[in-house]
Amino acid sequence: MHIPFCKSRCSYCDFVSYTDFSHVESYFNCLNKEIEMWSKLLGKQKIDTVYIGGGTPSDVPIEYISKLLKNVEKRFHLVDPEITVEINPNFSRFADLKNLGINRLSIGLQAADDTVLKAVSRRHSVYDFRKAYEGASAYFDNVNIDFIIGLPQESRQTITRNLELVEQYRPKHVSVYILEIHTENAIVSQIDQDNTAIHHEIFVNELERLGYERYEISNFSLPGYRCKHNLKYWHNDDYVGIGVSAGGHVKSKRYVNVSNLHRYIEMINSGEFAFEYFHENSSFEELRETLFMSLRLCDGVEIRRLKKLSPKMNVYRLIEMFPGQLIFDRNRLKISKSGMDFSCTLLSEIIDKDTLLRVTGGE
Ligand code: SF4
Incomplete structure (x- = not known):
């Protein structure tokens, strides 16, 4: 489920996300309608993973997330589910998230260095992350930290800081992405491709030395903590994507929803699915x-x-x-x-x- 809202915009952002929150309420109403539409079409299917990503889901009032999960619970048959929510390091309402049944967090740290974070206009500092991680640990055992390699101001030292932080906290899961920008963006000129490849190699090798298994090109976990939800994508299993620009794969049908928020709201409110792309695979x-x-x-x-x-x-x-x-x-x-x-x-x-x-x- 895609929550396309962020309180501010990172300079490398290539995702569908809005800083104007005036449509949050109508958007969530539509998400709930889309869930209903899928449940009518598919019946009360068994679901064992739910992923709430963004955007920044933790930037919207938690009550919306709560309503969304209750709706999923009512219309589908949740079986021992892994329920993940992506959060920003400025977040602190961990007990509330736990009470909603969420059992896995993904924290977007991106780099354990304030100069790098500032260079890409991230709102949080490493201190914020530490506070969030320590707060989250009291409630959640299964936490992922997201890193991006190739950001401006990155150096061998900042990569070492990333690794020191992983070694200190030993999160159950680590995702390491290489910065990719597909649109016109001012920071493209600041990306040093050669060093990015070297930094990535160092990071990957050191994570393996720390006992993390590289079970997917960009994903590492301690034993028993592979992300069940993302494994569905990689196994090309069935999943339903809900929300603006979300994609799904249902019984060999592949679809992607429209990426414009207003168009999405309009289409769902008129009672139709918001497909921009729909194809039945051979x-x-x-x-x-x-x-x-x-x-x-x-x-x-x-x-x-x-x-x-x-x-x-x-x-x-x-x-x-x-x-x-x-x-x-x-x-x-x-x-x-x-x-x-x-x-x-x-x-x-x-x-x-x-x-x-x-x-x-x-x-
Ligand atoms: S948090 Fe993610 S989606 Fe939001 S602006 Fe930053 S990169 Fe884009």
């Missing part, structure tokens, strides 16, 4: 998506799953086409450790239409 398209998502995981994908989507698929031929980068391991297809570092290019080459047509016999 088996071949499902195969491409499954490979693209699942190969991001260190566990890769079960050959059986691929064969189900494409019975004639020749997995060995695919491995031969990417020597040293794709491997076969206990009935699974995986990207090798060295392949992980070039995953973006590698994944696009693997799911290239011609490549896949060659290994599936044109199915």
Whole structure:
């Protein structure tokens, strides 16, 4: 569920988020309507993960989040769910979040250095984060910290600070993203690509040394704490995305909602889904998506799953086409450790239409 509101805007922001809060109430009414629409369509389905992201969900009054969760609970069948909410380090109402049934937090720290945080107009300081993390720890055992590598003012020293903070708190989960900006943005000129690659390598290696398992290209966890919700995306399982610019995958149908808040509100209020994109995938398209998502995981994908989507698929031929980068391991297809570092290019080459047509016999 996407909450597209933030009290201020970070200079690198590439997401759909609004600093004008005047439509929060009507937006939440629409989220609740969209939940109702999906429950009518799908029936009282079992749900085992809920993710409330943004934007900054912790910037809106908690009562809205409470109503949203109650609505999900009423219309679906929640089974021992992992319920995550993203928070900003300025947040402090942890007991209230816990009382709503939320059991996992994701805190957007981004960097453990105030100069870096200031350079990208983040509202919080490292001190704010420490206060929030320590406050959260009294109520939550399962906490993720988000970091971004490649921000302006980043250096070896600031990467070391990130690592020292992880070593001190030992959060159960750490996400490490490389800054990517797809739109015109003034900070693009301040990004040092070479150093970003070096900093990323240092961070990743040190996290592994600290006992974190890199179970996905950008995600690390202590044993037993992989993010169940995000695993659904990477397994290309079914999920429903609610809200502006949210996407979903339901029984081989793929959709993305409109990214304009007013348009979203208008469409939902008129009783229709707010799709901007809607497509029924063929088996071949499902195969491409499954490979693209699942190969991001260190566990890769079960050959059986691929064969189900494409019975004639020749997995060995695919491995031969990417020597040293794709491997076969206990009935699974995986990207090798060295392949992980070039995953973006590698994944696009693997799911290239011609490549896949060659290994599936044109199915
Ligand atoms: S908190 Fe996230 S969504 Fe909000 S402005 Fe910053 S980068 Fe954008």
